[in-house]
Amino acid sequence: MSIEAKITTVLITGASTGIGATYADRFAKRGHNLILVARNGARLEEVAARLRKETGVTVDIIVADLTKSADLAKVETRLRDDKDIGILLNNAGAAAHGGFETSTADAQENLIALNITALTRLSAAVIPRYLAQGQGAIVNIASVVALAPELQLGMYGATKAYVLHYSQALHVELGARGVYVQAVLPAATRTEIWERSGRDVNEINGVMEVGELVDAALVGFDRAEVITIPPLPDAAQWETFNTARQAMLPNLAQEHAAKRYQA
Ligand SMILES: NC(=O)c1ccc[n+]([C@@H]2O[C@H](COP(=O)([O-])OP(=O)(O)OC[C@H]3O[C@@H](n4cnc5c(N)ncnc54)[C@H](OP(=O)(O)O)[C@@H]3O)[C@@H](O)[C@H]2O)c1
Structure with missing residues (x-):
């Protein structure tokens, strides 16, 4: 049975x-009950009220700052205890303008707390239950910048590279035991993230509308893809890249250093 065929509750951060x-909006229209998480309770309640009215699904909200461990614990508890949650969507994230030179250690730590620690802890909270139930899905929102250190996005790119690797590793370990893991790699998408990180989205070329991005990501979800890159025209480019990486693996365990390093 596909993930979609089972109408489970979806917990969405951010x-x-x-x-x-x-x-x-899309999961509610597919008939899923929802648990929505973010810091701004009024905005969450606005989204929830509209979706309850338009679709009739049950929508709960949890007001939480996922960089704060007490708040994170509230969401972890719900993920551990609520057996109806079958899809965890780790979407909350922030960007930071500029590279390593201009960002402070505190700003970098904050980005790690949200983009890495929260996503990791929430997944850890749900995995034992998913394994016990023999099913469940984790969708992690990474970014194409995970593949592009050349863009000089400092910690933001590094946090998204973590999300990509983490999702692939989860899939390798848990995929055969009923846990579906998807990493979604959007490119520039028209949302508030730009303004929040001090950039004008209108200065960027090739910006996708958010509805198109999410609908494409859901096509990948319905196909149970592990990696979904909505803007990439030729999927073979990703496959070639991934195959080249895997081809290296058997050569990495050696008793001796490679010839070029032998003094
Ligand atoms: N837009 C793009 O171009 C783009 C491209 C690639 C990847 N992404 C990734 O997509 C994801 C969603 O981004 P978006 O573009 O939709 O951003 P967005 O419009 O800024 O929304 C971010 C969401 O996360 C919540 N959030 C932020 N900080 C939080 C915190 N400390 N605790 C709990 N919730 C928090 C925000 O709500 P509150 O303010 O109410 O907490 C908001 O609901 C992120 O992981 C981002 O890195 C975005």
Whole structure:
């Protein structure tokens, strides 16, 4: 049975606006009950009220700052205890303008807390239950910048590279035991993230509308893809890249250093 065929509750982080709120709309229209998480309770309640009215699904909200461990614990508890949650959508994330030179250690730590620690802890909270139930899905919103250190996006790119690797590793370990893991790699998408990180989205070329991004990501979800890159025209380019990486693996365990390093 596909994930979609089972109408389970979806817990979405960062659901007060942008990509998360759009996923909430799409999953509600597919008949899923929702649990929406973000810091701004009024905005969450606005999204929830509209979706309850338009679709009739049950929508709960959890007001939480996922960089704060007490708030994170509330969401972890719900993920552990609520057996109806069958899809965890780790979407909450922030960008930071500029590279390593201009960002402070505190700003970098904050980005790690949201983009890495929260996503990891929430997944860890749900995995034992998914394994016990023999099913469940985790969708992690990464970014194409995970593949592009050349863009000089500092910690933001590095956090998204973590999300990509983490999702692939989860799939390798848990995929055969009923846990579906998808990493979605959007490119520039028209949301508030740009303004929040001090950039004008209108200065960027090739910006996707958020509805198109989420609908494409859901096509990948319905196909049970592990990696979904909505803007990439030729999927073979990703396959070639991934195959080249895998071809290296058997050569990496050696008793001796490669010839070029032998003094
Ligand atoms: N837009 C793009 O161009 C783009 C491209 C690639 C990847 N992405 C990724 O897509 C995801 C969603 O981004 P978006 O563009 O939709 O951004 P967005 O419009 O800024 O929305 C971010 C969401 O996360 C929530 N959030 C932010 N900080 C939070 C915190 N500390 N605790 C809990 N919730 C928090 C925000 O709500 P509150 O303010 O109410 O907390 C909001 O609901 C992110 O992971 C982002 O990195 C975006």
